[in-house]
Amino acid sequence: MSRLISCLIALIAVVSPGPATAADAVTEFKVLASIQPLAVLARDLLGDSGRVETLLPPGASPHHFALRVSDMRRLRGAHLVVWVGPELERFLSKPMADIAPGKSLSLADLDALQWPVAGMGSHYGSGRDPHIWLNPRNGMVMVKAMAAQFTRLRPAAAADIAQRAERLLRQLSQLHSDVGRRLMALEDKRFLVYHDGYGHFVQAYGLQQAGFVTDLVDRRPGAGHLHQLQQSVAGAGCLLVDSAHLGTQARRLSARLQLPLIELEPYGRDSDTYVQLIGRLVDAFHTCLNVVDTADQT
């Protein structure tokens, strides 16, 4: 008898909705952002009106990622999937084809985005530099597009989203002027990047990139390319390496080129906001170019 009662109790526990009802869970607006820079913007926009998750775990590179079964479930369970596009998250190309058009937002498709041109130490092969979020003006374009999609899918929260969007756009506009001011003194200084993924930032602020070590698809540099790098680094401040590429090869190269190695994090691994992400990038460039930052002294 007691066994029957405990079985019944267990059964009730499984089927009863509990304090947070099943209906709440179903109606909760779920946004899945491929990478952290998109997630922090989406989170700031949505506030309590929904839940934003990041697909890639911290520190993972979107250039080399393989989806797990659990990731596929997260993709299918989201009301909206926000990603850059196949140029960055190649691993998502196939699964995204199965997601209904109204449930995904590919930011690289936005007409108002600004794109850097190849040259000036950058080379994108036949493609474009997909690290679009590294230009705060593109950040603003992305915020507007996300706000429109969130409002379409969550009309009840329209007023809240509009208010948050306005605040965020003001922040980003201020950020863009602050960054411009902080980097003005560095315009003539040269530097080398390990991963050729900073074109949006470099060209938005008129910086002088002397060259790159690996291209967008991370092809290892050949002997000819290394020789060319050695010729072009004269007077460069440092070698900027993103955390995903910080390893023996980068350290060896920094020694060989006699350039100090400075780490930076374009994917915002430890940043909770977009302003923080860009701010840290600016700090890394400052350290690299060894300029006293007047903004830090005030």
Ligand SMILES: [Zn+2]
């Ligand atoms: Zn990259």
